[in-house]
Amino acid sequence: MQYKLICFDLDGTLVDDTVYIWKTLHDAFDVPEDLRRRHYEEYMNGRITYAQWFETDIDAWHERGKRRDDLLAVIRQLPLMPGAIETLDTLRQQGYKLAIVSGSLDIVIDTLLGTDHFDDVFVNHIFFDAAGNITGGEPTPYDMEHKATGLRVIAERHSLQLEECVFIGDNENDVHIAGIAGLSVAFNSKSPRLDEIADVVIEKKDLREVLQYL
Numbered sequence: 523m524q525y526k527l528i529c530f531d532l533d534g535t536l537v538d539d540t541v542y543i544w545k546t547l548h549d550a551f552d553v554p555e556d557l558r559r560r561h562y563e564e565y566m567n568g569r570i571t572y573a574q575w576f577e578t579d580i581d582a583w584h585e586r587g588k589r590r591d592d593l594l595a596v597i598r599q600l601p602l603m604p605g606a607i608e609t610l611d612t613l614r615q616q617g618y619k620l621a622i623v624s625g626s627l628d629i630v631i632d633t634l635l636g637t638d639h640f641d642d643v644f645v646n647h648i649f650f651d652a653a654g655n656i657t658g659g660e661p662t663p664y665d666m667e668h669k670a671t672g673l674r675v676i677a678e679r680h681s682l683q684l685e686e687c688v689f690i691g692d693n694e695n696d697v698h699i700a701g702i703a704g705l706s707v708a709f710n711s712k713s714p715r716l717d718e719i720a721d722v723v724i725e726k727k728d729l730r731e732v733l734q735y736l
């Protein structure tokens with residue numbers, strides 16, 4: 523077996539009908555576009571850190587009175603990618619290590635997939651009190667270009683070379699991690715840069731399509 527570990531992106535890769543869960547939740551909670559754009563640009567220009575960006579986005583939901591149930595109601599509407607469970611089960615049976623490195627939220631995995639399928643999960647965490655009020659969170663150090671760092675950490679945990687790792691993702695924040703994986707797959711892609719760098723581009727929206735390349 524040439525590859526030993528398969529690492530997935532979450533939003534738009536394992537979970538369908540969302541490009542980024544942040545956008546999906548902002549849309550559902552009517553967070554104004556100009557506010558989102560300002561935070562995004564501040565992050566991209568280096569005026570705020572990822573952790574601060576994370577906090578401002580979560581604060582926007584908290585300030586609108588949104589609680590755990592409101593987030594879950596939106597998340598539960600999202601379908602898994604066609605073939606997702608069958609693909610994960612097949613890969614597990616074949617003996618691959620499975621991982622997620624994502625800039626999404628832990629509650630998306632908990633609600634739609636559970637963590638049982640995965641050996642390693644790197645994702646943002648959001649915290650609630652007993653009444654379901656948002657109390658804060660823990661931003662992932664492994665989003666954007668640092669998704670690549672996340673894959674390095676996971677590979678090291680399992681004593682694997684990066685050449686033995688496969689990455690499957692769909693968007694701009696996957697470009698760096700795709701660049702270091704032994705095999706990179708652009709799946710359901712929205713990013714010409716990712717298509718360009720990926721070893722394989724899969725346009726058919728069915729995750730089982732990846733199995734033929736492993």
Ligand SMILES: [Mg+2]
Pocket residue numbers: 531532533534535541691692693
């Ligand atoms: Mg994605």
